[in-house]
Amino acid sequence: MIIINTLNEINELDNIPKPLKEELLTYFQEIAEGIVGEAWKEYNLSEVGSIAVIEDDDTIDVLDKFGLMQGNNVPKVLPEFATRVIVGEAEMLKIIWVFGDCNGLSVYYSVGKFGKEFDAFIADYIIED
Numbered sequence: 001m002i003i004i005n006t007l008n009e010i011n012e013l014d015n016i017p018k019p020l021k022e023e024l025l026t027y028f029q030e031i032a033e034g035i036v037g038e039a040w041k042e043y044n045l046s047e048v049g050s051i052a053v054i055e056d057d058d059t060i061d062v063l064d065k066f067g068l069m070q071g072n073n074v075p076k077v078l079p080e081f082a083t084r085v086i087v088g089e090a091e092m093l094k095i096i097w098v099f100g101d102c103n104g105l106s107v108y109y110s111v112g113k114f115g116k117e118f119d120a121f122i123a124d125y126i127i128e129d
Contacts, residue, residue: 001062002053004028005045016053019088020108024051027094027106049104060114066105068097073114074121080104082126093122 004010010024028051032040035048045051054062063069070076075097082095091111098104112119 004051053108
């Protein structure tokens, strides 16, 4: 799993496809600019919530780093929402979890990565553009 909090961390990523890197840059800017305006390039997301990218060799257990799964096949913490994101030729979901009033987590997840039960659970939270 890749955890992202700064623009520099995105720029240093060499092991992800270019379309995913571009998606992450756009999303980071959207969040940071909405919070601090023109100083968005220097913003650290750790104040409001990181971006996590699930990698090919990750198992569902990586989500327990954030207490989401608690040893189960479906999350024990309800997501706020999820959106479909086409990254290159891959279909991904961007899942948003909110913890408390001001902290959260955005997870980029390849559809099917964690199995049908997980996908069926998340499907209830997908909002279509």
